[in-house]
Amino acid sequence: MTTHHVIGVLALFVSASIYAQDSGGIPQNQVKEKNAFVSHLMKEMTLDEKIGQLNLVSVGPDYTKEAIMADVRAGKVGGMFNTVTKPDIRRIQDQVQYSRLKIPLFYAYDVVHGQRTVFPISLGLAASWDLNAVATSARISAEETAADGLNMTFSPMVDITRDPRWGRVSEGFGEDTYLTSRMGAEMVKAYQNGDPSAPGSIMANVKHYALYGAVEGGRDYNTVDMSLTRMFNDYMPSYQAALAAGAGGVMVALNSVNGIPATSNVWLLQDILRKQWHFNGLTVSDHGAIGGLVKHGVAQDDRQAAMMALKAGVDMDMADNMYGKYLKGLLKDGLVTQQEIDRSVRHVLDAKWDMGLFADAYRHLGPASSDPADTNAESRLHRQQAREVARTSLVLLKNDKDTLPLQKKGTIALIGPLADSQRDIMGSWSAAGVAKQAVTVLKGMQDAIGDKATLLYERGANVTDDKDIVDYLNTYEQQVVPDKRTPQQMIDDAVKIADKSDVVVAVVGEAQGMAHEASSRSDISIPESQRNLLKALKATGKPLVIVLMNGRPLTLNWEAENADAMLETWFSGTEGGNAIADVLFGDYNPSGKLPMTFPRSVGQIPLYNSVLNTGRPFNPKKPEKYTSRYFDITNGPLYPFGFGLSYTQFSVSDITLSSTTLNAKGQLTASVMVKNTGKRAGATIVQLYLQDVTASISRPVKELKNFEKVELAPGEEKRVSFPIDEKQLRFYNTQLKWASEPGKFNVFIGLDSQDVQQSSFLLE
Numbered sequence: 001m002t003t004h005h006v007i008g009v010l011a012l013f014v015s016a017s018i019y020a021q022d023s024g025g026i027p028q029n030q031v032k033e034k035n036a037f038v039s040h041l042m043k044e045m046t047l048d049e050k051i052g053q054l055n056l057v058s059v060g061p062d063y064t065k066e067a068i069m070a071d072v073r074a075g076k077v078g079g080m081f082n083t084v085t086k087p088d089i090r091r092i093q094d095q096v097q098y099s100r101l102k103i104p105l106f107y108a109y110d111v112v113h114g115q116r117t118v119f120p121i122s123l124g125l126a127a128s129w130d131l132n133a134v135a136t137s138a139r140i141s142a143e144e145t146a147a148d149g150l151n152m153t154f155s156p157m158v159d160i161t162r163d164p165r166w167g168r169v170s171e172g173f174g175e176d177t178y179l180t181s182r183m184g185a186e187m188v189k190a191y192q193n194g195d196p197s198a199p200g201s202i203m204a205n206v207k208h209y210a211l212y213g214a215v216e217g218g219r220d221y222n223t224v225d226m227s228l229t230r231m232f233n234d235y236m237p238s239y240q241a242a243l244a245a246g247a248g249g250v251m252v253a254l255n256s257v258n259g260i261p262a263t264s265n266v267w268l269l270q271d272i273l274r275k276q277w278h279f280n281g282l283t284v285s286d287h288g289a290i291g292g293l294v295k296h297g298v299a300q301d302d303r304q305a306a307m308m309a310l311k312a313g314v315d316m317d318m319a320d321n322m323y324g325k326y327l328k329g330l331l332k333d334g335l336v337t338q339q340e341i342d343r344s345v346r347h348v349l350d351a352k353w354d355m356g357l358f359a360d361a362y363r364h365l366g367p368a369s370s371d372p373a374d375t376n377a378e379s380r381l382h383r384q385q386a387r388e389v390a391r392t393s394l395v396l397l398k399n400d401k402d403t404l405p406l407q408k409k410g411t412i413a414l415i416g417p418l419a420d421s422q423r424d425i426m427g428s429w430s431a432a433g434v435a436k437q438a439v440t441v442l443k444g445m446q447d448a449i450g451d452k453a454t455l456l457y458e459r460g461a462n463v464t465d466d467k468d469i470v471d472y473l474n475t476y477e478q479q480v481v482p483d484k485r486t487p488q489q490m491i492d493d494a495v496k497i498a499d500k501s502d503v504v505v506a507v508v509g510e511a512q513g514m515a516h517e518a519s520s521r522s523d524i525s526i527p528e529s530q531r532n533l534l535k536a537l538k539a540t541g542k543p544l545v546i547v548l549m550n551g552r553p554l555t556l557n558w559e560a561e562n563a564d565a566m567l568e569t570w571f572s573g574t575e576g577g578n579a580i581a582d583v584l585f586g587d588y589n590p591s592g593k594l595p596m597t598f599p600r601s602v603g604q605i606p607l608y609n610s611v612l613n614t615g616r617p618f619n620p621k622k623p624e625k626y627t628s629r630y631f632d633i634t635n636g637p638l639y640p641f642g643f644g645l646s647y648t649q650f651s652v653s654d655i656t657l658s659s660t661t662l663n664a665k666g667q668l669t670a671s672v673m674v675k676n677t678g679k680r681a682g683a684t685i686v687q688l689y690l691q692d693v694t695a696s697i698s699r700p701v702k703e704l705k706n707f708e709k710v711e712l713a714p715g716e717e718k719r720v721s722f723p724i725d726e727k728q729l730r731f732y733n734t735q736l737k738w739a740s741e742p743g744k745f746n747v748f749i750g751l752d753s754q755d756v757q758q759s760s761f762l763l764e
């Protein structure tokens with residue numbers, strides 16, 4: 001099963017040794033062996049075979065499985081994505097033995113928040129501020145992905161996202177550089193587990209390099225134009241952190257950066273990625289991005305686009321076979337060099353070595369006898385972990401008069417288009433997850449109350465009554481199925497059950513397809529059909545609990561004012577309904593915190609925490625006219641970054657600093673006492689922010705620099721300490737030098753970005 005799939009002479013290089021697992025990346029002791037193996041293999045390869053390795057394909061209407069198999073036999077394919085079951089993958093991999101050099105393919109997929117078991121969307125995972133929860137989700141994702149015979153995921157997405165109009169904010173970890181960097185790195189480590197070839201491990205391909213999250217106006221695929229200091233201080237560290245954690249691959253972004261598409265951007269792909277960051281792994285284009293260079297207006301035709309992408313350093317061509325069509329001719333005409341082709345081929349072969357495919361072409365696949373009898377078998381899911389992780393991602397936004405938790409008695413009306421939608425709760429990019437296996441809020445609540453209380457259910461509204469939007473969402477898949485009743489009939493039916501109940505739980509928000517790739521919104525409020533429903537429910541006078549399901553910050557002024565309680569649940573995955581019921585009934589005390597600022601109005605965007613002060617800052621305590629503000633709206637966010645309530649209360653003491661001065665080699669500690677002053681056990685996220693008060697460039701008013709999740713019993717208190725050293729104070733100056741500057745620093749510690757204690761120290 002192993003070495004006979006690699007040409008015999010090369011098998012000599014294959015080691016059966018147990019790999020050292022001391023880093024997130026590739027075991028160092030293999031590097032020499034790998035280099036020798038790959039060099040030897042490349043000497044055997046024809047030009048066509050080399051170019052074939054750069055081709056990353058997927059089955060599509062114009063490219064059938066049979067055609068792919070023929071191309072594999074001809075040595076024209078390097079890897080494949082979107083084929084996700086063992087038998088399907090094996091059928092393709094079996095063709096390798098008929099190729100001249102028998103170089104195995106690797107198999108990739110967008111496993112973004114789970115494979116078979118779907119975890120909360122990444123924005124929800126970020127809301128947990130819980131690195132263990134994130135690691136659990138990624139570890140299980142890797143195990144399930146490997147168990148399906150796959151080798152690589154196109155994840156994590158670590159694009160910093162500060163514009164909630166962009167549908168893809170759902171796929172990342174939000175607006176903050178530090179939080180995203182920690183989450184992304186944690187995911188990479190959990191996917192690869194020290195060795196992407198090991199059983200239950202996969203290679204992480206971090207995306208989208210670079211700055212895809214900053215598309216103008218939040219419109220997908222749009223232009224990115226940004227100062228270099230902002231780029232390096234805010235947007236680049238998360239990619240760097242994922243690479244430092246050992247990510248084996250990088251996906252190149254679709255957008256341009258300061259006029260030059262990432263896909264042809266020599267500066268991004270060579271100078272920064274390779275030379276400055278010393279990345280040695282594989283780069284892949286995004287879907288059809290090489291051909292996109294013509295539309296960007298930097299290549300006159302596909303042939304030139306292929307030339308530019310290869311020269312820039314895009315190793316693999318995803319889905320448009322531009323390399324296959326043009327590289328040979330480009331080489332003949334002297335427009336690309338053999339070295340440039342070889343450089344990329346080496347990266348592909350190195351990655352295959354790292355994924356263990358030369359040692360065993362059937363890595364993760366095993367023999368057909370090991371295939372699961374039922375790919376979607378219940379026994380392949382990790383429901384318990386999914387429920388535990390999902391609970392940590394829920395954010396309590398409002399809870400007047402202890403409306404929540406609900407009691408398991410009396411009559412509860414559960415209403416809303418998302419209350420019983422298995423497809424929606426899975427979220428976008430739900431990989432191989434099966435909607436039929438998802439637990440909806442209806443099911444979760446029913447199971448939680450058993451026969452202790454009466455649960456009445458009505459849909460109440462369609463997600464939207466806008467036919468054009470429904471058609472848009474249903475373009476490729478019937479995602480939204482409108483009810484046959486008129487909107488008024490649906491509302492009337494809902495009000496009937498609300499009238500009979502003690503409390504109303506309304507599950508509203510977005511269909512999952514509204515927070516996805518190519519799903520930018522100009523209006524990020526709850527769609528009108530659902531708002532009308534909420535108004536009718538409010539008019540019943542019953543306590544109103546709003547359960548939000550959405551993949552981006554929404555504008556929720558009406559809801560915030562009129563709901564008695566409001567719980568943000570994102571798209572919480574296979575076990576979402578159980579997790580939400582756990583929180584609604586108080587079997588779990590919520591501790592999630594927002595990873596993105598919630599604006600009051602779309603007109604405020606961009607609105608995020610780590611802003612610069614400006615020369616005329618707005619002061620909400622003393623509002624003045626000639627300050628940086630809007631005159632037609634309450635200034636500031638509806639819910640700030642880092643915000644989230646609990647069923648208990650916490651107090652935070654003044655900050656104690658171990659010293660009020662710090663030198664370059666030293667360290668000081670900022671600490672607070674955090675006390676649970678309420679009646680329930682609970683957890684909260686203690687957040688450390690810093691401000692460089694005066695520097696050579698304006699620095700953010702508050703930058704997140706650390707956080708800790710603390711669990712406290714009622715009455716219990718705990719000292720939470722954050723070490724601070726000079727490194728944490730560094731930033732990229734106008735020369736792009738990463739250095740600190742002496743002077744005063746403010747320290748803030750609190751339970752969200754606005755409600756903080758403050759102190760200061762001097763960097764000498």
Ligand code: BGC
Pocket residue numbers: 110154207286287517
């Ligand atoms: C997306 C990527 C994704 C790729 C492969 C593209 O359209 O931008 O994030 O990994 O498709 O599915």
